Amino acid sequence: MTKPESAEQDHGYDVVISGASLAGSAAAILLARRGVRVALLERRSDPDAYKVLCTHSITANAYPVLDELGLIPAVEKTGAPHNDARWHTRWGWIEPKAAPRGPELPHAYNIRRSTLDPMIRSLAARTPGVDLLLGHQVTGLVREAGRTVGVRASAPQGEREIRAGLVVGADGKDSAVAKYAGVPTQRHENTRFGYLAHFRNLPLDGGIGQTWFLEPDMAYAFPNDDGVTVLAVLPDKKHLPAFREDLEGSFLSFIRALPEAPPIDGAERISKIIGTVDYPLISREPTAPGVALIGDAALTSDPLWGVGCGWALQSAQWLAEAVAPAATGRGDLDRSLALYARTHRRRLRGHQFLAVDYAKARPFNPGERLMFSAAARDASMARHMHLFASRLIGPMRFLSPVALAKATAVNIRHRGTAASARPRTHSEP
Known part of the structure; x- marks a missing residue:
């Protein structure tokens, strides 16, 4: 429930979350449903506040999180379209379509943050076990014996201290929680604006x-x-x-x-x-003693891929699954945080590596030329591309020997067809 800004008492929280946008609100809901007492802090006082600069798209990898949150009916009711897409390349359009007699392609939604943010924040406020504290901005961390045990926050009614076994930074790429916790930041230049x-x-x-x-x-x-x-x-x-x-x-x-x-x-x-004009890609270790980072606070990717909303929701789910028992005293919190960190790195590090490289504003490299050209020429390769763009498969599967061999065969077959139809004037992948 929403608490007044004048509230001064520490209500014995298990987790304090800084930031009540997608990642923070989702984590609060999923933790509270697992019996965790959550203080959800949001620096803005308006419950309908939303992130303005965003791709306004949720990739299909986050559909299960929306489903677990129970938001699918509400999202559908807004008329939000499925995030089906086609991609123009120098070889033509890549247009993923379901296989004949096969299942529909996985999807999520394109939905504006002005619609989505108030929706998920309102759900968090109605969730038993969550106290939504609007107008609360984290100004420091409370530390004991080398670990974080709470936050200091400013509100219109003054400063307050909120203690908890775990502090979660869901406060974006310029995360104050990460800064106060001393989490190192890797910044990679994005040479596009x-x-x-x-x-x-x-x-x-x-x-x-x-x-x-x-x-x-x-x-x-x-x-x-x-x-x-x-x-x-x-x-x-x-x-x-x-x-x-x-x-x-x-x-x-x-x-x-x-x-x-x-x-x-x-x-x-x-x-x-x-x-x-300057949007670097940011990577941080997702945990520190008594601290976890989710969403853009842990990893900010290139906005051209439209993955930020999906990864915010997924990282919230991974954290809740890993730490909920320990947060309520039924396990070792440090081991649970280590599990979350391993999951985060395993699922996202490869994607971020490729995004960092492509953020150099360069033409396609040979591997990309191979895969994109094949996807423009072959329906099954287009579906393979869709799974990767939806972040349902990782780079290792996307660029597996089988996938590379199939892409090569598609392009060889295309060259043979093209050569029989016209003189060859330049090389093609």
């Missing part, structure tokens, strides 16, 4: 998301709830001076120049053009 805007009356081919790999520039268009489409451009930073001179003109010109561009001139822009 990004701007986005929201539109109405903007039809997309097939009514699904579109992504353009322009090597090295990027763009995407995602249909969202309430008939809103999010358009984003992510160019190489060499274009930044021109964008800064005329942001609106540069943004619209970039969109108009896309292959099979969405009809932007007939659409209604309903938001400002917002963005960032």
Whole structure:
């Protein structure tokens, strides 16, 4: 339940969570349902506050978390479309489709954070065992014998100290919890910048998301709830001076120049053009003594992949599964935190490694050319690409010997077909 900002008593919490957006609210709900007493702190006082700069898309890897939270009916009720997508490459469109007589492709949703954040925060506030403390900003950690045992927080009514066996940082890429806990931060340069805007009356081919790999520039268009489409451009930073001179003109010109561009001139822009010119990829150890980091606080990836919301929800679930018994005194908390850290690294480190490399704003490397060209030419390879883009399989499976051999065979077969149809004028992967 929501507690007034003037509350001063420590109610004997097991876990304190800093940040009540996707990761923090999900972790609070999942922990409380397992018997954990949770203080959920949010620095903003508005229960309807939301993250503005976001891809507004949840990848399919997070569907089971939405299901466990019980949010699927509410998300469906908003009209949020499935996050089906097609991707433009120099070899044509990659268009994943379900296999004949096969199951539907896994999906999650495109949903604006202005809809999703209040929805999940409200659910957290209604969950028995969760106290939502709005207007509370962490200003320091309480430490004893080398480990964290609580937080100090400021609120409009003054400072307070809240003690708990575990402090969770769900407070974003600039995590104060991580800083106060002394968790080292690895920052990787992102040599693209990004701007986005929201539109109405903007039809997309097939009514699904579109992504353009322009090597090295990027763009995407995602249909969202309430008939809103999010358009984003992510160019190489060499274009930044021109964008800064005329942001609106540069943004619209970039969109108009896309292959099979969405009809932007007939659409209604309903938001400002917002963005960032410096968005590094950040990696941190997900735990420290008495501390766990989830969501962007633990790992912030490149926004062009649209994985942040999905990973926020997944990391919340992994943490709840690992630490709930220990948080209530029925296990060793340090061993439980070590389990969470291993899961986090195993599931996400490979994805982040590839994202860091591609954030250098470079053309496709040979392996990427092999896989993307094959996916544009073969339906089963397109489905394989969909599983990877949805983060349902990791890099090792995506680039397995079997997958590489199949991609090679697809491209050899394509070259044979192309050679019989026309003179060969340049090499193709």
